[in-house]
Amino acid sequence: MKIKSLKLVYFSPTGTTKAIIQGVARGISHGAVELIDITKANARKQQLQTLENELLIVAVPVYMGRVPALLNEWLHTIKAHNTPAVCIAVYGNREYDDALLELKDTLIECGCIPIAGAAYIGEHSFSTPEMPIAEARPDASDLNHAELFGRKINEKLLSISSLDQSYDIKIPGNYPYGGITKVWSVDFIAINNNCTQCGICSEVCPVDAIDSKNSNSIDNEKCITCCACIKNCPQNARTIKDSPVKDVAIRLNKLYKERKEPVFFF
Incomplete structure (x- = not known):
């Protein structure tokens, strides 16, 4: 064919x-x-x-x-x-x-x-x-x-x-x-003083959940917890804070090392 x-x-x-x-x-x-x-x-x-x-x-x-x-x-x-x-x-x-x-x-x-x-x-x-x-x-x-x-x-x-x-x-x-189609609505991102408001996090967000003029403003209802903003931040200004997301990360790290x-x- x-x-x-x-x-x-x-x-x-x-x-x-x-x-x-x-x-x-x-x-x-x-x-x-x-x-x-x-x-x-x-x-x-x-x-x-x-x-x-x-x-x-x-x-x-x-x-x-x-x-x-x-x-x-x-x-x-x-x-x-x-x-x-x-x-x-x-x-x-x-x-x-x-x-x-x-x-x-x-x-x-x-x-x-x-x-x-x-x-x-x-x-x-x-x-x-x-x-x-x-x-x-x-x-x-x-x-x-x-x-x-x-x-x-x-x-x-x-x-x-x-x-x-x-x-x-x-x-x-x-x-x-099985499984779940909808993702959580959860506040899980910590932003430290290294943030320069460069706007990259807003650019890479797949659901437009981050304000392009103020990267500290995150719409948790839109956020799909993909962490693209965290992984693409050039200043490492965004991290996962204590939250259900961090709890899951700890569990996955422990149970799925193989x-x-x-x-x-x-």
Whole structure:
């Protein structure tokens, strides 16, 4: 089966999901690649349409075992026409639970035909130098695996003349989906005197929860606890303070030290 173009859709506040999907694209090695970054709120106002001669790869982070609610809203607006699709979930070394299955089902509802799926590990949003959780992942081994996954996707496409010859991929998960789609509304960010009001935190926030003129002003109702503002602060002025988020970080650091490895499904 010949693919005319490759569309890469990803939500990646801290860059881990983007690194994985780009690794997969390198493995596929197609000349026509379109990057569709839906991390920023404005990007999620645009509807995506795909055709049967395009390959759609969608990569999302796992939040509390599920596809984040704000992504589900956008994903359900995709208009596809028998488009071959690959679903990828990136999680912080705990579990991906039902998120990958949920993503697969959503893409089917939109008119896609999933041909492969995978779960990768990225540094957890709550990870800090003091409480590392999957620190510095995806690493070289993860990215090599992503490229291998891309090559196998390419091999599968070349082995079939049409999607009629493809089979339903079996993705682990349960019905009804477990986990939680909505994230907490919680005050968890401490801001110290190193803050220069440079505005980078506001720029990287995927939900416009930080006032562009006053970075101390955070809308906790909008915040999705992605910690992009913390990880991207050039002055290290933002940290996780004593809060339910810090309690979870301590627990994850303690219980999930053992390295987990990526898996794929065809």
